[in-house]
Amino acid sequence: MNQGLTLLPQSATAAARATDTLYLVLVGFSGLIAAIFITLIIVFCYRYRRNAQADRSKPPSHAWGLEAAWTIAPLLVFLWLFAWAARDYAVQARAPDNAMQIFIVAKQWVWTVEHPNGRREINELHIPVDTPVKLIMTSQDVIHSFFVPAFRNKRDVVPGRYSTIWFQADRPGKYLLLCAEYCGTEHSEMKGRIIAMEPEDYTRWEQDGAGEAGLAQQGFALFRQHGCMGCHAAASTVHAPELSGLLGRRVHLSDGSSLVADETYVRDSIMEPQKAIVAGYDAIMPSFKNQLNEEEIMAIIEYIRSLGPDQLMGERP
Ligand code: CUA
Structure with a gap:
């Protein structure tokens, strides 16, 4: 080549x-x-x-x-x-708005990948060429760094928050993925491969190994299992913030500040809800720390994302 x-x-x-x-x-x-x-x-x-x-x-x-x-x-x-x-x-x-989103959880010493349709991989990331791909990444333990030399792209992956990176491969092939932040004994072995495929091949690959439930459906199941519906469902009598169409919406907080809800905000709201109370609501949400792992939080975020502004919380994705 x-x-x-x-x-x-x-x-x-x-x-x-x-x-x-x-x-x-x-x-x-x-x-x-x-x-x-x-x-x-x-x-x-x-x-x-x-x-x-x-x-x-x-x-x-x-x-x-x-x-x-x-x-x-x-x-x-x-x-x-x-x-x-x-x-x-x-x-x-800044990733283009039409970028496809894939979740990455780094942990000592592997890269785990969650595709939206539920397909999982470890130390391999299949992507289509000529398509913008946005990765939403977090770490389960220490700081790692996602580095693909052939893309000249590197981003720290930090526990407790999401970092993003995007790229658009234009040549099918296999590209080295490295961890570029010292993260312990096996740091130098924390390697993977990006496998860029023609879009038709990618579609076939993705469908082959689709999970029995997509990420959003897994999130929906978790949402019910952890009792979130008790407050956040449309029919609930508890006064709780509306989650449909939340991502990308401006949220006003009780301390007078405001922010645009992104993945990190949703994660914080699940893990440390007392940190940022939405204006006009009581601080009654319990923390789900130690109850959900990073993959599960990502699934819940995908579920919330799957609910458009005109859908009601509690609907099946
Ligand atoms: Cu992970 Cu170095």
Whole structure:
């Protein structure tokens, strides 16, 4: 496979190639400027060495035009590089709205993957090419870091919160997945593979191993099993916040602040409900810490996500 420049590792996303181009331009400019300075230092060292016949009679003077030029020119070059990098960063930081979502739970020392249809994998992540994929990741123990060199993509995976990363592979193939944060004895063995497939192959693969229940259905079962319906179902007489259409909605809290509900907010509300009370509601929700594992919390989040704003809590996904 032609990878273009061979001095950089294999690349499999447009973002990776954009990062490489920026990297090479940055190194090129830095090298050029360093070369100019080193050359001038050598030239002046030689020309004004102790025994040189150079004319030293003139008093020191200022060449304002020259000084302004060599101050402003590099400034403009690096501001341009900054703007370029900021633009690339902004694109890579925010997943497109149509991205498919896959959940990752890192634990010492494996990567576990939960596809929305209930298919699970360990240390392997199958994805379709030419499709934006967003990973919602958390850790069950210590900090890990999700790193795919071929995507030039790396994000810390932290216990107690969700971090996200997205990519769009454009070449089918197998790409190395590494843990890039020291996480204990087997850190160096915490490796996996990303398997990028043609969309038709991916659909077939995904259907082959679909769980008996999708993630949202698993969440629905947990929701009933843990008695959440007692308060959050539409028919409940308890005054509890409406969960349908929650993700992405602005929530006003009793301390006067507000936030847009994301996965981390929902997780916090389940684990430490007293931390952020919704304005106008009583602080009566118990904590589900030690009752749910990370996979189960993700399933509940998927269930809540599956309920559109016009659906009522308690409906089967
Ligand atoms: Cu997980 Cu290093």
